[in-house]
Amino acid sequence: xxxxxxxxxxxxxxxxxxxxxxxxxxxLLILGMVALVMVDRARPVLGEMGLSFFSSKRWSSADGMYGxxxxxxxxxxxxxxxxxxxxxxxxxxxLFVTQVAPRWLKKPMVYVIxxxxxxxxxxxxxxxxxxxxxxxxxxxxFLTAGIILGIMITPIITSLSREVIxxxxxxxxxxxxxxxxxxxxxxxxxxxxxxxGGLVGAVMLGLxxxxxxxxxxxxxxxxxxxxxxxxxxxxxxxMPAVIANEWGEADDMHKSALxxxxxTLFVITIAVNLIATAIVQRSMRHSRGKST
Amino acid sequence: MxxxxxTESVKALRPMQRRAAPPLEETAVVFDAESVxxxxxxxxxxxxxxxxxxxxxxxxxxxxxxCGKTTMLRAFNRMHDVIPGAxxxxxxxxxxxxxxxxxxxxxxxxxxxxxxxxxxxxxxKSIYDxxxxxxxxxxxxxxxxLDAVVEKSLRSAALWDEVKDRLRHSAxxxxxxxxxxxxxxxxxxVQPDVVLMDEPCSALDPIATARIEELMRQLKSQFTIVIxxxxxxxxxxxxxxxxxxxxxxxxxxxxxxGILVEYDATAKIFSNPSDERTxxxxxxxxx
Numbered sequence: 001x002x003x004x005x006x007x008x009x010x011x012x013x014x015x016x017x018x019x020x021x022x023x024x025x026x027x028l029l030i031l032g033m034v035a036l037v038m039v040d041r042a043r044p045v046l047g048e049m050g051l052s053f054f055s056s057k058r059w060s061s062a063d064g065m066y067g068x069x070x071x072x073x074x075x076x077x078x079x080x081x082x083x084x085x086x087x088x089x090x091x092x093x094x095l096f097v098t099q100v101a102p103r104w105l106k107k108p109m110v111y112v113i114x115x116x117x118x119x120x121x122x123x124x125x126x127x128x129x130x131x132x133x134x135x136x137x138x139x140x141x142f143l144t145a146g147i148i149l150g151i152m153i154t155p156i157i158t159s160l161s162r163e164v165i166x167x168x169x170x171x172x173x174x175x176x177x178x179x180x181x182x183x184x185x186x187x188x189x190x191x192x193x194x195x196x197g198g199l200v201g202a203v204m205l206g207l208x209x210x211x212x213x214x215x216x217x218x219x220x221x222x223x224x225x226x227x228x229x230x231x232x233x234x235x236x237x238x239m240p241a242v243i244a245n246e247w248g249e250a251d252d253m254h255k256s257a258l259x260x261x262x263x264t265l266f267v268i269t270i271a272v273n274l275i276a277t278a279i280v281q282r283s284m285r286h287s288r289g290k291s292t
Numbered sequence: 293m294x295x296x297x298x299t300e301s302v303k304a305l306r307p308m309q310r311r312a313a314p315p316l317e318e319t320a321v322v323f324d325a326e327s328v329x330x331x332x333x334x335x336x337x338x339x340x341x342x343x344x345x346x347x348x349x350x351x352x353x354x355x356x357x358x359c360g361k362t363t364m365l366r367a368f369n370r371m372h373d374v375i376p377g378a379x380x381x382x383x384x385x386x387x388x389x390x391x392x393x394x395x396x397x398x399x400x401x402x403x404x405x406x407x408x409x410x411x412x413x414x415x416x417k418s419i420y421d422x423x424x425x426x427x428x429x430x431x432x433x434x435x436x437x438l439d440a441v442v443e444k445s446l447r448s449a450a451l452w453d454e455v456k457d458r459l460r461h462s463a464x465x466x467x468x469x470x471x472x473x474x475x476x477x478x479x480x481x482v483q484p485d486v487v488l489m490d491e492p493c494s495a496l497d498p499i500a501t502a503r504i505e506e507l508m509r510q511l512k513s514q515f516t517i518v519i520x521x522x523x524x525x526x527x528x529x530x531x532x533x534x535x536x537x538x539x540x541x542x543x544x545x546x547x548x549x550g551i552l553v554e555y556d557a558t559a560k561i562f563s564n565p566s567d568e569r570t571x572x573x574x575x576x577x578x579x
Binding site: 073102103171172173174175176183190194 | 482
């Protein structure tokens with residue numbers, strides 16, 4: 001008689017496989033439907049305005065003019081301020097927690113930082129109105145929004161950076177220390193090069209969050225129209241904020257314009273993510289020694 | 293060739309007592325350890341180590357796993373400082389200076405007492421930047437000076453000819469044996485006094501191992517070398533003196549603690565050890 005090599009029944013395996021494929025396909029389907037519907041609804045305004053949708057500063061539903069440049073600018077400017085504030089703070093905290101802090105301080109600090117990440121954004125927004133705008137007199141401005149967004153993305157950048165930094169093998173740190181390096185020199189020689197890719201990824205994730213944040217920005221940015229200026233104390237508006245503020249009383253063309261804003265934001269965040277992935281992969285290839 | 297140096301030393305052997313002054317050339321004392329103990333938290337990993345390390349000689353630490361030989365090695369350049377909870381007790385003098393004294397900077401200690409690790413650990417940087425790192429953190433800025441140090445160090449580590457055309461390439465593209473020689477070059481680039489080696493060949497093949505051993509013989513004219521090795525043949529081949537460590541069960545707290553059993557000329561340890569435990573270990577009856 002021949003050997004029986006048919007093995008155990010593979011029903012469970014087959015079921016798992018189809019569930020996994022189904023879940024994966026569902027995600028793609030949802031993404032595809034979102035993109036399809038949004039682009040379709042954005043088409044009227046883009047057909048009307050053409051490329052001037054991105055270059056015009058004039059946004060007036062009464063005249064049927066929809067130029068998104070001020071909102072595009074507001075989004076990028078506030079996100080840039082947020083990242084400029086959040087990156088040094090996050091990196092500093094992550095390095096402190098992983099390299100400097102004594103063990104008894106490390107756990108509570110990590111806990112508090114992670115707690116900061118779950119504070120609802122409307123709470124940060126209201127705090128910004130009360131404290132930054134009114135108490136410190138910053139008003140509702142690009143700067144106020146940038147600071148609030150910076151505070152909001154600090155926990156996530158810190159958390160991710162900390163995790164990346166902690167993957168530095170002790171042997172790489174000891175290599176630097178054994179050459180007479182100080183702690184900071186060791187961090188520069190071993191920890192940062194090792195973590196570079198992951199740190200860029202963390203910052204990009206924070207940047208994406210800052211650009212997409214709606215309610216906090218809407219509360220403190222000032223909702224001023226037509227502002228394209230590098231003056232951080234000026235009031236302005238951002239893409240998500242203007243959508244939240246105007247959707248309720250918008251007519252058809254106006255809605256189309258707001259949807260076009262959403263599509264633009266969507267495309268920008270995808271682009272940021274793609275760039276981040278490319279940077280991370282390139283730096284990883286580099287440190288593995290395959291290119292020069 | 294392998295046991296040449298060992299047999300030479302055998303000829304010079306005289307009868308001696310356990311832990312008596314070895315018959316080797318009495319060079320200057322570099323390290324003088326008196327009852328050194330190392331703790332990780334409340335766990336005592338090594339106790340009662342009293343020994344002298346001599347200049348321009350190779351001293352090997354051998355013994356079974358967990359006997360504290362690496363722990364003892366790391367006490368010599370204060371690498372325990374960076375491990376939370378680790379602590380060194382007893383007295384450890386380096387050229388007569390208390391290594392753990394209040395005015396002693398661990399950074400300065402490690403500049404003078406370099407270390408090569410078990411697994412090659414080059415920085416994820418170019419070959420050039422790996423070697424130049426040490427001199428740079430120690431204040432060498434001048435490019436031509438750095439170029440010279442890089443070339444000299446790589447030549448000393450017998451790596452120059454293999455890498456001179458790709459100094460700007462990543463060090464991680466080198467083979468394991470080349471990476472370890474790079475790490476040796478990186479260590480000697482800061483012109484240390486002592487080079488500590490923690491099982492430097494355990495991740496390497498026999499050919500790469502032979503290269504490193506050859507290198508150690510060449511380097512000992514400039515440096516004092518202390519090497520931890522699991523490989524007894526390696527200790528017999530390269531070292532002048534050998535220290536045998538073992539782990540002993542402490543009856544009080546039921547924990548194993550490393551002790552120094554016997555320390556003598558390598559030829560003596562491997563031909564006529566004074567302690568039965570050493571003999572059992574080197575003849576393979578234990579460990």
